[in-house]
Amino acid sequence: MDQLSGGEMLIRALHDEGVEIIFGYPGGAVLHIYDAIFHQDKVEHILVRHEQAATHAADGYARSSGKPGVVLVTSGPGATNAVTGIATAYMDSIPMIVISGQVDSKMIGTDGFQETDMVGISRPVVKHSFMVREAQDIPHIVKKAFHIAATGRPGPVVIDIPKDVTDPKVKQPYEYPEDIKLRSYAVPAKGHSGQIKKAVDALLTAKRPMIYSGGGVIQGSGSRQLIELTRKLGFPITNTLMGLGAYPASDEQFLGMLGMHGTYEANMAMHYCDVLLGIGARFDDRVTNSDTSKFCPDATILHVDIDPAAISKTVTADVPIVGSVAPVLEEMIEQIDQSDKKVDKQALEVWWNQIDKWREKDCLKVTPSAEGIIMPQDAVKAVFEITKGEAYVSSDVGQHQMFAAQYYGFDKPRRWINSGGLGTMGFGFPAAMGVQFAYPDAISVCITGEGSFLMNQQEFATCMQYQLPIKIICLNNQALGMVKQWQDMQYGGRHSHSTYAESLPDFSKLAEAYGHVGIKIEKADELYPKLEEAFAFKDKLVFVDVLVDPNEHVYPMAIKGGAMKDMVLSKSERT
């Protein structure tokens, strides 16, 4: 048995857990650990420029690869800077391990230099957390942390390690456990067959069925089963913002995204359906709108989720099914095959005719602005065409995020990387770094806005250090577009602190200052050629500053307090 220090144990345990890459930033309390990293070459460490970016990069890595992202930060400000990224991962159920340094055990509670109660400060936004007391506990804690983070409903786990625990002078025998048992943590696997039968009966007697799936299908790797079930039934399907790509956007049965900025047809079909199958989605307020009593008034609600607490939290489920989506969907498919009931084809045809009428509204049609001005939607469409829909697209938060979700048709899961739950501006760029590390040869695009981008621009330096050829498409409307849109719609056009045009940097020069390529696109006829030029740089980061119509709004948009059928469709039209 090898004799290792606590710091060495930690890095060895990460390697034994299959970790290839960690994102971090050194500091006093983690210096022993960084020295252990120096002495090995199995686990690669990526030096970011801000701890928040480390968490978002690990998050992007996890969302795109399905493997837990790992973060290493120092105590105090290092730990607190990581909190936004931890909360982001928590809200979207992303597996992540955050290792934070802590002051010496005997110093805890004395308000020592760079001391903060990380376990306490992160408690509401973690799935679980550990404070390491003894070096010999490290292998077990690491094993438990990964097990908890990656199974069930995934989430971030914090491991807080006092500096003395990683002391290089104290060596102890190291053995990594093969298996771990937690008496208080059981992972639901299969769903209850009786409940699945009830759901199948409801689906097969439905006249106006609707399938609504969310991020759980992506996290639970249930996309294949979802496609099989949906095609077998011939039912319409919509995906949440978090679930895009789980069902191919190019498929005829796909009605687009639903919710606050969902398509007219998806939201109408939700409102008027008589049986709703919700899969790995949590009926959150950006879907249901604020008054859940108006949500799907005629529907029998079937809800599949791995987290029992997600069921009947906001909307009461008539048939709750607790289980991992993939095995539940498989059993559903089996039971449908064996059932003596059959899909009501006639009723379904009437339903599809109705949906096709809704589709005729063409709610995502772009109304051109004045001659030569670039519409943000057209920029996203151009990126989609140039990348042939094959890119990994991360986004920040705001109008550009919604345009990306609406106009970049995702046909595969894990391609759309965005902060849906917490809505973290500054997420997109570091997340795109994580994606690029997971898939060095893939096209990693960050569709962002100038407001969000400025929140983590320091990562230009990281991208130069590691030669990451990310393509940043900045839909620059010279304002906090979504804030401004709400101010236009609900505050009489009073743009309180949402504009700053006069103080924006020249982004292409900023990119160039770091050694990257900067391209500016100002006129509509330059859009395609200059974007093509940007994507032709295979080995370089390119920042594309696209000046878009500053007055454009995102539509459709749910009317607050209404039902899903109540939408604003354009500046002049409502449902």
Added chain:
Amino acid sequence: MRHIISVLMENEPGALSRVVGLFSQRNYNIDSLTVAPTEDQSLSRLTLTTSGDDARIEQITKHLNKIIDVVKLVDLTEGAHIERELMLIKVKAVGAQRAEVKRSVDIFRGSVVDLTANVFTIQLTGTGDKLDAFIAALGDNVVLEVARTGVSGISRGEKTLAL
């Protein structure tokens, strides 16, 4: 409706704060809380009283169950159960008052556990309602200090909350 929820959890630092944190984080209220290790030193038993409609109580128990440190729990109010709370109460007892207070203590089956020339310290167990009734019976001018443990409870019959 009022519910009494008993929770078996890992007897580890941080476990209690996770449970208490859940309640403030999700805007659930705690009316009383009592916690101590069990006969199995690796487990603590925490009993809390809370209130809410069925949907809220369901969310509370689901979220409690999600906490990794929570091993098992039961909503005692779902079945027949015994509920007790212990109160230590200091009351003014001077002159004729002394006999009066002692009579009240006997009626409520409490006991005087300490006394001075002017003060009785009384111990009383029972349901929360009974303790409230005792305080009300003494009257406002008499009570000097009250220390209540919060509700503890156990189900009736052969049902147990154990591993």
